[in-house]
Amino acid sequence: MMMVLKKDTLSLMDPVDHSLIHCQPIINIRVWGVGCNNGSYRDFAFVASDKDTCMLKCHVFRCNAPAKTIATALHEMCSKIMAEKTNRSPSMARSLTMESISPEDLPRQVDFLDAMRKRVQKFEVQYIGNLPVSRAMGMEVLNRAIESIMNTSDSDEWEPIVIHISDTVLSLWKGEDGDDPFWECQVRYLTFLGVGHDTHTFAVIVDGGTQRFECHVFWCEPDAGIISEAVQAACMVQYQKCLVAQTPPPRSKMWQAGSKVKRANSMDGFTFPAPLHQGLSPPMIGSSTAKKGMLAFFETFRNKQSAVSTP
Incomplete structure (x- = not known):
């Protein structure tokens, strides 16, 4: 089958005649993730509430392309949905604005289990x-x-x-x-x-x-x-x-600007160790991971160079 992400809907379609097999509103998706199988990250799954049965169902897929692409696209669509909601409702509580909710938390925030709320x-x-x-x-x-x-x-x-x-x-x-x-x-x-x-x-x-x-x-x-x-x-x-309840408080625009600069410079930050606070130990795991990642990058680059130079 073929998965199509469009506007606020995730659709599953027949690749031959493009008939609709399943239509899932993104707002009802609770959580999604990417799985690893034999070193290949091509498994994708999401959990969504089914309005007809009032149940949660987990849908699992084996993808031809890296599943991370689907997860990234879903995050972007959730960001867009939340931005549109904020624009339509300027008076929305700040606890439900983009300043305090990350895109990956959107499905959990906006749609509680209606079958259980205020009902015995x-x-x-x-x-x-x-x-x-x-x-x-x-x-x-x-x-x-x-x-x-x-x-x-x-x-x-x-x-x-x-x-x-x-x-x-x-x-x-x-x-x-x-x-x-x-x-x-x-x-x-x-x-x-x-x-x-x-x-x-x-x-x-x-x-x-x-x-x-x-x-x-x-x-x-x-x-x-x-x-x-x-x-x-x-x-x-x-x-x-x-x-x-644990959603972080709204952040100021100055803080947001600073965080964007930090994210943009994060790759350069590996060469400049941050000052340590008293009682805290340096993040040895993160440093080791960054070092291994850079070594792997250089090794891949060498392999490509040797392949190009081979007659």
Whole structure:
């Protein structure tokens, strides 16, 4: 297939008859990246929200050309989209202007998970139980906890509950008539979630503070897929809120001009070591990398010169 980046859309087209296979609004793309396969950077992927299913989907491609070209073009298009938004809305909050948002953060900033925002999803499940675990994350930890609880409890002892999932709180209720949940947890304290070997089982690991972690296990019908996606979406909303909250403050025009000069002179800066602050060590890794890069450049240049001089 053929990928076309045009205006605010990423399109996949049939290379023969140019018929449209898939159309993806760039504003709904959350993140993208370039992968390396056998030393060749020709793998490209992006994660985007699907409005029809309210799910996140990862699209992966093997490219004929270097995938970095696609990533660069996508960055440029995001910059253009944000610039147009700023021009159309001069009164837009400064936290959402080009001065404080980099192009690569644009998809995460402008489009939260609409399916989870200001909405509570409810699922009828059976609460199997909980037990302390040694680590905050990992499928091995999760599966061991699920198997341990399943082996030490009888299905007759499982408690029917309703689990409420919002973008901030995960809570367990005994029916709809209760005034208070018998257990609840802030979504930001969830450290891991997953579906067990039996697809009916779903579990979350919670940070209890002071290096204490608990695993809570549930039995879901017909399977744990939907509830797993709902909790994952809530975690994604929290992550995106953190990104927005940590957006750096607006910078002055004088600072921006200085930063542009620094970027323009960055290649020359390798020969002039920066003054070290007390308590800091020199960036040996960066210096070594720059040196290796220059040596590789000269070696390539020599090879080209020898090839030209050969009759």
